[in-house]
Amino acid sequence: MKIILGVGGGIAAYKSAELARMLMQQGHQVQAxxxxxxxxxxxxxxxxxxxxxxxxxxxFAIESAIEHISVAQEHELLAIAPATAxxxxxxxxxxxxxxxxxxxxxxxxxxxxxPAMNVNMWQHAATQANLETLRKRGYRMVEPGRxxxxxxxxxxxxxxxxxxxxxxxxxxxxKRHDLEGETVLITAGPTQEPLDPxxxxxxxxxxxxxYALAEAAAARGAKVVLVSGPVHLTPPRGVExxxxxxxxEMRAKVMENLGPAHIVIKAAAVAxxxxxxxxxxxxxxxxxxxxxxxxxxxxxxxxxxxxxDDRLLIGFAAETQNLVQEARRKLESKNxxxxxxxxxxxxxxxxxxxxxEVILVLRTGETIPLARASKREIADRIFDQVLKLRLALSxxxxx
Ligand code: PMT
Numbered sequence: 001m002k003i004i005l006g007v008g009g010g011i012a013a014y015k016s017a018e019l020a021r022m023l024m025q026q027g028h029q030v031q032a033x034x035x036x037x038x039x040x041x042x043x044x045x046x047x048x049x050x051x052x053x054x055x056x057x058x059x060f061a062i063e064s065a066i067e068h069i070s071v072a073q074e075h076e077l078l079a080i081a082p083a084t085a086x087x088x089x090x091x092x093x094x095x096x097x098x099x100x101x102x103x104x105x106x107x108x109x110x111x112x113x114x115p116a117m118n119v120n121m122w123q124h125a126a127t128q129a130n131l132e133t134l135r136k137r138g139y140r141m142v143e144p145g146r147x148x149x150x151x152x153x154x155x156x157x158x159x160x161x162x163x164x165x166x167x168x169x170x171x172x173x174x175k176r177h178d179l180e181g182e183t184v185l186i187t188a189g190p191t192q193e194p195l196d197p198x199x200x201x202x203x204x205x206x207x208x209x210x211y212a213l214a215e216a217a218a219a220r221g222a223k224v225v226l227v228s229g230p231v232h233l234t235p236p237r238g239v240e241x242x243x244x245x246x247x248x249e250m251r252a253k254v255m256e257n258l259g260p261a262h263i264v265i266k267a268a269a270v271a272x273x274x275x276x277x278x279x280x281x282x283x284x285x286x287x288x289x290x291x292x293x294x295x296x297x298x299x300x301x302x303x304x305x306x307x308x309d310d311r312l313l314i315g316f317a318a319e320t321q322n323l324v325q326e327a328r329r330k331l332e333s334k335n336x337x338x339x340x341x342x343x344x345x346x347x348x349x350x351x352x353x354x355x356x357e358v359i360l361v362l363r364t365g366e367t368i369p370l371a372r373a374s375k376r377e378i379a380d381r382i383f384d385q386v387l388k389l390r391l392a393l394s395x396x397x398x399x
Pocket of ligand 1: 298
């Protein structure tokens, strides 16, 4: 594969030389592009010797004034390692004041970003906001490691190991087309069940898991329809978002869009109960206690299980205990092909968190744990397993 390796001006630039060597060893063609700051840490000659190609640096000291366009067009993947806070900010805001940042704007293929910086810079709100912008654009992040940093501090901010960056590059390149032609129907977020014109029942779902699944599917070439409860998230690029509020509205839109779907993933936290008859006027506060007569909402997943046909149906299980058993029970009772079990109520996974840690329970009987990672990474791994599962089920059915 033809890879552009963008090198930012951080002390971790020395590790990019090892990354370049490993990519060459895997048979890839590597074009190094360095920022002026990067040249302060590592000489271009190092990369020229490792890649066998002239290193591109300054936008205005090259043969043709449009070389950044031809370089962008000739290569299949752009990897930035290390991605400094400055580079990440420029990429997020579309600044193009040197060869590498100009190239980032001109490049239309998959982008892998491996950040590296001081822990305080990493945790700064500006950096985190810029990273979120890049994630929403479908850039693949290789999260920095934790540990001792060149500045003497310890914490997150170390450039990921070259092996991990190589794996992400190869995974990203492989994945770009493996959902092409697929229509994926996803639900995300909470539902809101009115108690009167002013009040409603809801839950803590932020929609991040479902939106990460939608983003991952779109980035891999799928047509994505996202039926979403009320959330505060930017719709992922290239995804059709259908907003709903109540479980009944969600059910209606899911069934309306079920026909063309090949894969259905129910990540939404649908309320289990609602008021069947909502008062037309606001309930006035009285001294007396009030009690609510709640009825079950439609079980959308169970209904999908009854209408599955040859679609792949993936449910979620949000549990506080007995995760695998509960996920397996839901898989069987709702005729799912896979249930993604995640513990909720714990620290920094599940509801609202940017990370998740799940156990996949499959119709084949397998149970596959996915270690804690960003919801976008978890989403990609879920689709990896969904595609493998479909092959296994087809083989089992002799198709
Ligand atoms: O949105 P985030 O903040 O990122 O949090 C992610 C999440 C924790 C919400 C998500 O990972 C998750 O676990 N979603 C499922 C939450 C849920 O409703 O779990 P459950 O075990 O109560 O429901 C089981 C399955 O049935 C789910 O697929 C759910 O979508 C579906 N269901 C539930 C009730 C109902 N009336 N209809 C349904 O289809």
